[in-house]
Amino acid sequence: MTMTNVNRIKNRKVQLNNTSGYTGITYHKGREMWYARISFRGKTYSLGYFDRIEDAVRARKKAEESTFDDFIKSLQERKTIVVE
Numbered sequence: 847m848t849m850t851n852v853n854r855i856k857n858r859k860v861q862l863n864n865t866s867g868y869t870g871i872t873y874h875k876g877r878e879m880w881y882a883r884i885s886f887r888g889k890t891y892s893l894g895y896f897d898r899i900e901d902a903v904r905a906r907k908k909a910e911e912s913t914f915d916d917f918i919k920s921l922q923e924r925k926t927i928v929v930e
Contacts, residue, residue, distance in 0.1 A: 866899065870906045884909045886917075 860869055866880070874881045874895065880902035882893035893909055896902040 868899075868903050868906065871899065871902050882906045882909075884913060886913050 858869065860867065866872060870883050870885075870893075872881050872883075873879075877895055879895040879897060880899045881895050882902040882905045884891050884893060884906060891909070893902075893905045896905065
């Protein structure tokens with residue numbers, strides 16, 4: 847089975863050196879806060895600092911939905927051929 851870039855985005859796993867357990871979430875020791883970020887098309891976007899990891903995860907999930915889901919949907923729509 848050939849995996850496309852779209853499938854890689856959807857099926858991305860947490861890296862082995864990840865300590866938070868979530869992609870794009872790190873703990874900032876200096877601020878004693880959780881930091882959320884997302885990368886898309888070669889750019890990294892800051893989602894902010896949060897007191898609770900749950901809030902950082904929620905912000906990351908929302909960003910994933912608005913960024914990746916729209917991107918994947920647009921790619922899937924392009925592949926659809928309507929024959930009348």
